[in-house]
Amino acid sequence: MNNPLVSIVVPCYNQGQYLDEALQSILEQTYENWECIIVNDGSPDNTEEEAKKWILKDTRFKYVYSKNKGVSHARNLGIAIAKGELILPLDADDKIGQNYIKKGSELFQENPSLKLVYCLAMKFGDENGEWNLPVFSLENLSKDNLIFCSALYKKTDWYFIGGYDEQMKSGLEDWEFWISLLKNGGEVVQIKEVEFYYRIKKSSRQTDLTNDNRKSLFEYMSIKHADFFVKQLGTFKHLDSVIKSTKSEFKNKLQSKKFVIDLFCTTFFHFSIFGLYKKNK
Known part of the structure; x- marks a missing residue:
């Protein structure tokens, strides 16, 4: 060429x-x-x-x-x-x-x-x-x-x-x-x-x-290129297992008092810093 x-x-x-x-x-x-x-x-x-x-x-x-x-x-x-x-x-x-x-x-x-x-x-x-x-x-x-x-x-x-x-x-x-x-x-x-x-x-x-159109297009592509999506993302069973595992992990974290307190403190700290920044700007 x-x-x-x-x-x-x-x-x-x-x-x-x-x-x-x-x-x-x-x-x-x-x-x-x-x-x-x-x-x-x-x-x-x-x-x-x-x-x-x-x-x-x-x-x-x-x-x-x-x-x-x-x-x-x-x-x-x-x-x-x-x-x-x-x-x-x-x-x-x-x-x-x-x-x-x-x-x-x-x-x-x-x-x-x-x-x-x-x-x-x-x-x-x-x-x-x-x-x-x-x-x-x-x-x-x-x-x-x-x-x-x-x-x-x-x-x-x-x-x-x-x-x-x-x-x-x-x-x-x-x-x-x-x-x-x-x-x-x-x-x-x-x-x-x-x-x-x-x-x-x-x-x-x-x-x-x-x-609706987007959903229809996703479905069409999923069928046409099923081999590609399975190879890159795994089977539907694997994806279902990952989703369930993630939900279970997050549920356990929410039940942990330490995790909830840490999350609250981190969020409160960020909002406090942002509030001070806006006030002094």
Whole structure:
């Protein structure tokens, strides 16, 4: 893999107002061998109008329209027509740092067996600051998603695992994709610099995800990747045993006068110190 073409796939549904910022961050990349496929997922806003401006600005930008079928379908559609060896998904309301593709592609050139490259991230928009994610491990991945959607991987790996699961229209499709990609092994490298910017909004697919939908998605993933979750977390019997043991231990502690007194004193001390701090501030 020498100076590989990187295909950036940008699905867009009702995010036309943010699209300029996302595409500008691609145009400013220090790595020049890229193409960007903008996928209009049947958006009723001005996505098409905004996208066509960029096609005229730089021929590396491409545009495709689809009826609204969800982000998994939009990504799969863009990746299917992508010509790059490496894929980088980017949501239309997020941004990437100008050296992200350069650093990521270099890592793949140095290590052809690499499966995934991501980086440090910052939040912006309604919330600002560093996005602190757990350190990557398969065990941590089994507990929650800890890699944002904008990570680099090979198109051949996307093809091998069958792409993004289009059944997961409500959300969590990124988490499921990373499990499919990594559960059987493969090296993951995190670039220790901020090269991804995640927009926080009051309303998003994540914030709008209902408890019922989330429960349904968890059940679906538990069945689809039962082998992975059992390997990382243990069987349901083991988990039940751990829960019972933890409850029993805590119950015994609560029955211990010393434990209760110590807990009360520690809590009272912390509140007292906090009260003095607020008073003297």
